[in-house]
Each structure stands twice: as C-alpha cells, then as structure tokens.
Amino acid sequence: MQQMKPCIAVLGAGNGAHAFAGDLAQRGCTVRLYNKFAHEIADLQSSGGVILEGVLEGFGQLDLVTTDIAPVVSEADIILVVVPANAHAFMAQACAPHLRDGQVILLNPGRTGGALEFKSMLRRQGTSARVFIAEAQTLLYTCRLSGPARVRVSSVKREVTLAALPARDTSQVLKKLGLLYPQFVAAADVLETGLDNIGAMFHPTGLVMNTGRIEAGVTFEFYQDMTPGMVRLIEAIDMERLAVANAFGVQAVSAFDWLARSYDNIQGATLIERIHSNAAYRGIPAPRTLNSRYVLEDVPTGLVPIVALGQLAGVEMPASVGLVNICCALYRRDFWQEGRNATRMGVAGLSIDEAKVIIREEGSVAALLEEGGISMVDETN
Amino acid sequence: MQQMKPCIAVLGAGNGAHAFAGDLAQRGCTVRLYNKFAHEIADLQSSGGVILEGVLEGFGQLDLVTTDIAPVVSEADIILVVVPANAHAFMAQACAPHLRDGQVILLNPGRTGGALEFKSMLRRQGTSARVFIAEAQTLLYTCRLSGPARVRVSSVKREVTLAALPARDTSQVLKKLGLLYPQFVAAADVLETGLDNIGAMFHPTGLVMNTGRIEAGVTFEFYQDMTPGMVRLIEAIDMERLAVANAFGVQAVSAFDWLARSYDNIQGATLIERIHSNAAYRGIPAPRTLNSRYVLEDVPTGLVPIVALGQLAGVEMPASVGLVNICCALYRRDFWQEGRNATRMGVAGLSIDEAKVIIREEGSVAALLEEGGISMVDETN
Numbered sequence: 179m180q181q182m183k184p185c186i187a188v189l190g191a192g193n194g195a196h197a198f199a200g201d202l203a204q205r206g207c208t209v210r211l212y213n214k215f216a217h218e219i220a221d222l223q224s225s226g227g228v229i230l231e232g233v234l235e236g237f238g239q240l241d242l243v244t245t246d247i248a249p250v251v252s253e254a255d256i257i258l259v260v261v262p263a264n265a266h267a268f269m270a271q272a273c274a275p276h277l278r279d280g281q282v283i284l285l286n287p288g289r290t291g292g293a294l295e296f297k298s299m300l301r302r303q304g305t306s307a308r309v310f311i312a313e314a315q316t317l318l319y320t321c322r323l324s325g326p327a328r329v330r331v332s333s334v335k336r337e338v339t340l341a342a343l344p345a346r347d348t349s350q351v352l353k354k355l356g357l358l359y360p361q362f363v364a365a366a367d368v369l370e371t372g373l374d375n376i377g378a379m380f381h382p383t384g385l386v387m388n389t390g391r392i393e394a395g396v397t398f399e400f401y402q403d404m405t406p407g408m409v410r411l412i413e414a415i416d417m418e419r420l421a422v423a424n425a426f427g428v429q430a431v432s433a434f435d436w437l438a439r440s441y442d443n444i445q446g447a448t449l450i451e452r453i454h455s456n457a458a459y460r461g462i463p464a465p466r467t468l469n470s471r472y473v474l475e476d477v478p479t480g481l482v483p484i485v486a487l488g489q490l491a492g493v494e495m496p497a498s499v500g501l502v503n504i505c506c507a508l509y510r511r512d513f514w515q516e517g518r519n520a521t522r523m524g525v526a527g528l529s530i531d532e533a534k535v536i537i538r539e540e541g542s543v544a545a546l547l548e549e550g551g552i553s554m555v556d557e558t559n
Numbered sequence: 560m561q562q563m564k565p566c567i568a569v570l571g572a573g574n575g576a577h578a579f580a581g582d583l584a585q586r587g588c589t590v591r592l593y594n595k596f597a598h599e600i601a602d603l604q605s606s607g608g609v610i611l612e613g614v615l616e617g618f619g620q621l622d623l624v625t626t627d628i629a630p631v632v633s634e635a636d637i638i639l640v641v642v643p644a645n646a647h648a649f650m651a652q653a654c655a656p657h658l659r660d661g662q663v664i665l666l667n668p669g670r671t672g673g674a675l676e677f678k679s680m681l682r683r684q685g686t687s688a689r690v691f692i693a694e695a696q697t698l699l700y701t702c703r704l705s706g707p708a709r710v711r712v713s714s715v716k717r718e719v720t721l722a723a724l725p726a727r728d729t730s731q732v733l734k735k736l737g738l739l740y741p742q743f744v745a746a747a748d749v750l751e752t753g754l755d756n757i758g759a760m761f762h763p764t765g766l767v768m769n770t771g772r773i774e775a776g777v778t779f780e781f782y783q784d785m786t787p788g789m790v791r792l793i794e795a796i797d798m799e800r801l802a803v804a805n806a807f808g809v810q811a812v813s814a815f816d817w818l819a820r821s822y823d824n825i826q827g828a829t830l831i832e833r834i835h836s837n838a839a840y841r842g843i844p845a846p847r848t849l850n851s852r853y854v855l856e857d858v859p860t861g862l863v864p865i866v867a868l869g870q871l872a873g874v875e876m877p878a879s880v881g882l883v884n885i886c887c888a889l890y891r892r893d894f895w896q897e898g899r900n901a902t903r904m905g906v907a908g909l910s911i912d913e914a915k916v917i918i919r920e921e922g923s924v925a926a927l928l929e930e931g932g933i934s935m936v937d938e939t940n
Contacts (some may be wrong), residue, residue, distance in 0.1 A: 191756040221666075252743060264817040333636075371636055384771070386767070386768065387767065387768065387769075387770040387771050388768075388770075388771040388772065388785050389767075389768040389769075389786065389788045390765070390768050390769040390772060390779070390785070390788075390789055391769065391771060391772045391777075392785060393786030393787060393789075394775075394779075394784060394786055396772075398771070400773075403594055403771060403775060405770065405771050405774030406773070407770045407771075407774050407776055407889050408771055408774075408847055410888060410889055410890075410891060411888045411889055413887065414888035415888070434725070468788055487705065488771055495888065495889075496884040497884055497887070498668075498884065499880075499884060500880065500881035500883070500884025500885045501881070501884075501885060501889070502881070503877040503878055503881025503882075503884075504767075504878065504881045504882060504885060505651060506794060506877065506878070506881075507791060507792045507795035507796070507877075507881070508788050508791055508792055509791075510791060553832075
C-alpha cells in the first residue's frame with residue numbers, strides 16, 4: 179500500500195536539523211524548517227535546500243525555510259525538534275498556538291525530562307490541541323555541518339529508542355514514524371530514554387575539574403586526559419543516576435556498560451580504562467571556554483532533572499547536587515531554577531507513584547482521539 | 560617581679576612545633592616535646608634540641624623528646640598543640656588521661672572549631688581535669704624546617720588573636736601566656752578565631768578545579784594561575800562563610816579584605832586582581848598530588864565545621880556544601896562524618912542561642928577554679 183509522504187516540520191538549524199531536513203526532503207517528504215535566528219538559515223534560504231554528504235548523498239529541496247513558525251508547524255504531520263535541549267521550553271512556547279490534534283512532536287533527543295518539560299510548557303500555554311509528544315534517546319544521525327547548507331553524515335544509527343509521554347502512546351508514535359524511520363524502537367517510557375544521559379555524567383565533571391586549565395587557555399584532550407579523580411566523581415554521579423532509575427523501576431545502563439555498547443573495541447575492567455581505550459574519543463579537544471554546552475546544556479537538562487526525579491523518589495544524591503551547586507557558583511546562574519526542576523517537568527509535589535502514572539498512562543492522546551472518534555493522522559493521509 | 564619560667568609541652572614535630580620548642584627553650588623554659596611518630600623526632604632526640612635560624616637565632620635545649628605523651632603533658636603548665644588541625648582530635652584523646660586542673664591548652668592554630676572539637680573529645684574521654692582550652696587564629700611563626708632539628712623562622716607575627724572556650728576564660732589564658740607571648744591578643748570568641756579560615760576558601764577550590772591538571776602532573780602556580788571561574792567559586796563560599804559569622808554576630812573578614820590586611824602592596828578592585836597582585840603568592844606551586852592538606856585538612860577542619868555552624872544558624876550554603884560533596888566523591892571519603900561536624904564540635908541539636916552560651920559562657924574554668932578555691936597555675940609558680 180502506497181501512502182502519501184507526510185509533511186514534516188524541522189525546528190532548528192544545527193547539525194542534526196540539517197541532516198533530518200535534507201534526508202527527509204530527498205526522500206520525498208514536504209519539509210519546512212523553522213529557526214529562531216535568521217543568520218543561521220540564510221544559507222538554506224539562498225540554496226533552497228540541504229546538500230548531504232558522507233553516508234548520505236544528494237540534495238534535499240526544502241519547501242519553506244523561515245523564522246516564522248506558524249506555517250511550519252501548522253501544516254506539519256510530524257514535528258521534529260532538533261535543538262539543544264535547553265531550547266526545548268522555548269520551542270514548546272513557540273509551537274503552542276499553532277498545534278492541532280493528532281500531530282506528532284519528537285524531540286531529537288530529549289535528554290533528561292525533555293518530553294515532560296515540553297508537555298508541561300504546552301499545558302501552561304493553554305494548548306488545547308491533542309498532540310503526541312515523544313523523545314528519542316539520542317540523535318539518529320552522527321553528523322556535522324561541512325559547509326553552507328551542507329551536512330556530512332558519518333553514520334545513521336541502526337537503532338534509537340524512543341518513548342512517548344505517556345508511554346501508552348509510544349506504539350502510536352512508532353506507527354506514525356515507522357515508514358520514515360524504522361530505526362526507532364520502543365523504550366519503556368521517557369525515564370528510560372531520559373535517564374541514560376551519559377553526557378551529563380562526563381561533561382560537567384570534565385569541565386568543573388579542569389576549570390583552571392580551560393580558562394588558562396591550555397589545550398588538552400577531553401576524554402584521553404581524564405584522570406582517576408575525575409572518573410571517581412563520574413562514577414559517583416553515575417551511581418546516583420542508576421539509583422534514581424532503580425527507584426522508578428527503569429533499567430538504566432552504567433557509563434561503564436554504555437561505553438562497551440556504544441563503541442567498538444572498548445577494553446578495560448574499570449571506567450577509566452574503558453574511556454582511555456575508546457578510539458572514538460581520541461583527539462576530541464576539551465572546550466576552550468566555560469561557555470560550553472558541556473555545562474550550559476548538560477546541567478539544566480541532565481543533572482538538574484536527574485536530581486529532581488531522585489528527590490521525588492527519595493534518593494540521596496550528594497555528588498550530583500554538589501556538582502550542580504558548584505556550577506551555579508561557577509556560572510553565577512541558578513541552574514536549579516532555570517533547569518528542568520520538578521515544576522518545569524510537571525511533577526512537583528507528586529509521589530513517585532503519581533509520577534509514574536503521568537509518565538506511563540495519564541493523558542494518552544491515542545486513547546483520547548479514539549474515544550472522541552477523531553481519526554489518526556496516518557489514516558487521513 | 561621575677562617569676563619561674565613555666566614548663567611547656569609542645570605536641571607535634573613539624574615546622575611550627577620546632578619553632579615554638581626552640582624559641583621557648585632558648586628563652587629558658589623547660590620544654591618537653593611529644594610526637595606520635597618516632598621517625599619525625601629522631602633528629603631532635605640525637606641533637607637534644609632545636610637550632611633556630613632566620614629572625615631567631617641560637618639553640619634551644621629540650622628537656623625531653625619522646626613518643627610517650629604522659630611525662631610531657633603531666634608536667635606542663637602550658638600545652639601547645641602544634642599539629643595539622645585534622646590531628647587535634649587524636650591529640651585530645653592522647654592528652655586526656657594526663658591532664659590536671661589549671662593547665663592551659665592552646666591550639667596553634669585551631670582552624671575552624673578546633674577548641675570546640677578538642678573540648679568535646681576531652682569530655683567524651685571522661686576527663687575530669689578542669690583545663691583551659693584556647694585556640695590561636697593563625698600560627699605565630701612563619702617558619703620552615705631547614706635541616707635536621709633545624710628551623711628557619713622568617714618572621715614572628717606582631718599580633719595573633721586568640722580565644723578560649725568559653726570566651727569568658729580568654730583573659731585568664733592571655734594572662735598565663737602574656738609573659739611568654741605578648742603577641743597574643745583577645746578575639747571575641749572561638750567563632751572569631753575559627754571563622755576567618757581563608758585557607759579553607761582558597762585551597763579546596765583550587766584543588767578541585769584543577770584536578771585534571773594536578774593528576775596529569777602538569778605544574779602550575781597555585782595562586783598566580785587562579786582564573787575567573789575559580790575565583791567566582793571562592794567568592795561564593797566566602798560569602799556563605801561571612802553569612803554564618805553574621806548569623807552568630809561575629810565580625811569576620813572577607814578574603815578580599817584579608818589579603819590587604821595580611822600582605823603588603825595588595826592592589827585591585829576585585830578578589831582575582833588582589834590575588835594576582837600579591838607578591839608573596841608568586842612562585843607558590845600547586846600541589847603535585849591530590850594527597851594534599853589543601854583538601855585533607857581544609858575540608859574536615861574548615862568547610863565542614865563552617866557548614867555545620869551555618870546549618871545550626873539556618874544559613875543556606877549551597878556552594879560550600881557542594882564543594883564538600885564533590886571532595887567526598889573525589890576522595891571516596893565521608894568528610895561530613897570524619898570532619899568537624901556538629902556532633903564532633905559538641906553543638907549537635909543546639910539552637911544558635913544555646914551554641915552561643917557554650918561558646919561564650921558555659922563551663923568557664925576560671926569561674927570553676929575560683930569558686931572551688933583552687934589556685935591558678937601562674938600563682939603557684
């Protein structure tokens with residue numbers, strides 16, 4: 179059975195957004211791209227599309243590239259949010275007035291608590307549209323911008339887990355995405371996609387414990403130059419993260435195991451040995467400035483929501499709390515307030531069981547639409 | 560009026576202990592020196608005393624140098640404890656069985672909560688002797704071991720504040736020490752001597768924020784290479800320390816002001832400028848290993864008791880708590896337990912007003928001895 183290709187909104191204009199937009203357009207979808215900043219899409223506007231190179235090759239013609247979100251979102255069947263996680267709340271606000279029943283919103287990736295924050299923000303905006311909200315565990319493409327309106331895709335992952343919020347909607351979301359992306363498979367829920375945030379373990383630690391060196395302008399390798407003390411802190415916050423997952427009954431993967439699952443030829447009986455054995459980490463420089471996503475994204479959308487979930491579950495998290503507190507002082511910012519705290523994730527004041535209901539069952543769009551007799555997007559197309 | 564020189568116990572065998580012992584012996588006091596480790600006093604035992612050089616010159620003959628604390632403490636009028644602050648609890652335990660009424664114990668220096676911990680430990684040991692306990696704000700001598708049984712004294716401070724516990728006994732302690740050390744002057748109480756712990760502001764911060772560099776064996780200067788981010792953390796914990804002092808009604812000095820008071824030719828309108836302008840800081844290397852007093856002393860006897868006092872006073876201290884938590888993970892040690900927490904300082908469960916009474920009034924030895932008609936040490940000599 180042949181189906182019409184869906185209409186896709188891509189929100190964002192970075193590496194991943196270029197890859198999604200170019201790939202889908204080349205495969206025949208109608209792709210409209212929105213970005214907040216005009217200068218980041220000027221090249222796309224003048225070229226009219228994305229040049230793909232690497233494991234994907236060709237040119238994907240875009241239907242619209244704009245800083246006006248209304249026509250991008252309102253026409254879309256599927257809305258791919260491909261921005262740093264600390265921009266998710268902004269994107270939810272920007273989308274809210276233009277959403278309509280049955281649309282699918284997918285965060286690529288959600289980091290920790292992405293779907294929770296997105297949904298909570300839509301609710302605060304008074305959105306009445308019944309949309310599916312889901313988050314991917316990681317970005318599908320390994321890619322980097324390689325020129326104006328040009329992206330080099332070095333790999334497309336074989337498998338990426340995805341969960342809807344609530345988890346009851348995951349199968350429906352997978353059905354809607356399946357024709358385009360068979361790589362997406364179901365995670366148990368958004369805690370499973372969200373709690374395996376390994377970047378939040380490595381990145382802030384590496385930055386805080388090298389502040390003197392980074393600010394002095396001394397170059398070094400981020401992973402190869404990791405030392406035993408740094409890795410002891412990583413292990414401490416990693417154990418706290420696993421304890422949170424355990425409290426919610428979610429299977430999370432340790433940084434130690436994750437390395438062996440994610441990369442080839444990982445060796446070593448300790449985390450530091452495994453980090454140092456990873457050929458893919460060689461040559462990755464440390465940030466040259468504190469103004470880095472290693473803290474500015476990974477603290478508010480990684481450590482903060484992990485701690486917020488832990489507090490809800492009654493898990494003690496001294497190392498993670500300590501690391502966030504240090505970052506607050508180091509940046510003179512209140513990451514506890516601006517990050518994904520319990521309020522922003524819509525779980526403030528809930529018991530762990532109440533949170534589980536929100537995460538797994540409550541407010542299922544699939545259930546609502548079925549009850550209301552509203553037909554599904556993929557059935558109308 | 561001529562008085563007999565008092566009998567002095569010096570506990571410890573480091574830089575400061577050599578200086579105290581040599582100086583006092585040379586000035587005619589009977590000086591007995593105790594140290595836990597035999598290898599650290601072998602040179603003193605074979606030479607029979609301390610060679611002084613620098614601003615003090617000569618030879619101070621010691622009456623006894625031993626690893627047996629009994630004859631050192633039991634004969635002493637004044638007991639000078641000159642060890643790293645994390646050894647104070649051990650010294651209290653070791654002293655306890657040999658103390659007698661009217662002796663003066665002076666911690667040089669106390670760091671934060673030294674006298675509180677020492678007194679609390681004596682109480683737990685069941686000591687019945689009514690001894691004066693006091694702490695100096697800093698070490699009187701600027702000195703360094705310069706050879707076997709030899710110490711170079713580069714300066715003797717003009718003024719060092721001192722407080723007894725309770726503060727009601729301070730004048731009595733000053734009277735007993737005054738003939739030997741007119742440099743000692745009264746602080747309001749042990750919070751005033753204890754809370755101006757500037758080392759606890761600089762040292763752990765500099766170590767944590769340079770962990771990667773220190774463990775990599777990269778040499779750099781501890782103070783001159785301080786960067787803006789590091790100093791933001793120092794400022795955050797310094798503000799928290801000042802808030803604790805303020806809650807107790809104690810006048811504490813900021814790191815910013817302390818630099819100008821403690822060193823010559825300090826310039827700059829910001830803390831980092833003042834640090835960088837300090838000629839005395841130039842050339843001081845960073846620790847070459849994490850196994851450094853910069854954490855191992857300054858966290859358990861600096862940050863931990865400052866936070867414990869702050870919690871008692873209801874002061875929020877996220878940066879200080881965070882820094883201790885990070886050190887716990889980095890060293891895999893529970894500094895909250897092994898350090899000077901409220902229990903070890905004998906103030907657990909107290910209100911701030913109850914703590915003030917303990918610090919300023921309660922258990923005055925001067926009052927007790929007077930009431931009991933027991934004569935003073937300096938009157939029997």
